[in-house]
Amino acid sequence: xxxxxxxxxxxxxxxxxxxxxxxxxxxxxxxxxxxxxxxxxxxxxxxxxxxxxxxxxxxxxxxxxxxxxxxxxxxxxxxxxxxxxxxxxxxxxxxxxxxxxxxxxxxxxxxxxxxxxxxxxxxxxxxxxxxxxxxxxxxxxx
Numbered sequence: 698x699x700x701x702x703x704x705x706x707x708x709x710x711x712x713x714x715x716x717x718x719x720x721x722x723x724x725x726x727x728x729x730x731x732x733x734x735x736x737x738x739x740x741x742x743x744x745x746x747x748x749x750x751x752x753x754x755x756x757x758x759x760x761x762x763x764x765x766x767x768x769x770x771x772x773x774x775x776x777x778x779x780x781x782x783x784x785x786x787x788x789x790x791x792x793x794x795x796x797x798x799x800x801x802x803x804x805x806x807x808x809x810x811x812x813x814x815x816x817x818x819x820x821x822x823x824x825x826x827x828x829x830x831x832x833x834x835x836x837x838x839x
Contacts, residue, residue, distance in 0.1 A: 704741040708796055711739050724760050729768070735802035736768035736815075742793045752790040753797070753824065758817055759785055762827040765799040770811035770831040773803035778811055778831035785827045791819040801827075809833055 707728040714727035721727065724746075730737040740746070740761060748754040763783055770778035791797060801815025811833055816826040 703743060707739055707741070708798065711737075714738065720760075721764055724757065727761070727764060732800075735800060736765055736772055737798070737800045738765045738768065739796050739798045741796050742791060742819075744793045747793050752792055755785075755787060758787070758797075758825045759783070761797065761799060762801075762815060762817055762825060763829070765801045765817070766813040766815050766827060766829040767831060769801035769803050769813050769815065770829075770833070773806055774811050774833045776833040776835045779834055780829060781810075781832050782830040783827060784829070785825050787825050789819075789822045789824050791822075791824050795819055797824065 704726070710730040711728035714725065714729045725740055728739045738761070742753055746753055746757045762785060763780055766783070767778045767780065797817050797819050799815055799817045801813055803811050803813050805812040809832060811831045813831065814828045817824045
């Protein structure tokens with residue numbers, strides 16, 4: 698069990714995500730796995746992540762994918778990404794009691810923007826795919 702009690706040990710290689718704020722902490726916990734390119738994250742689906750039908754809430758998958766894509770953009774650009782556009786396609790359903798895994802990669806990088814694609818899957822079934830555009834925030838040189 699994890700320190701959260703309700704959550705089993707994460708899949709191999711995943712470690713607790715250092716929260717980027719109260720919203721992510723409240724929705725998570727999220728877990729990260731270090732990869733050579735892009736980003737990988739996971740979360741264990743709890744009943745609080747589900748809607749009234751007992752399936753993972755679309756808002757939860759949206760928040761997860763936004764965090765995942767932003768992580769890939771941050772890593773590629775070495776800057777703080779702010780979401781400009783997020784597009785999702787919901788493809789399958791999942792329920793509480795299993796891990797959702799996600800992977801994302803930056804497909805294009807400009808001075809000010811990162812274009813990123815990713816997907817969330819459960820037991821190799823793609824639950825949702827996403828693409829996003831992120832504004833890259835950098836400190837101004839003095």
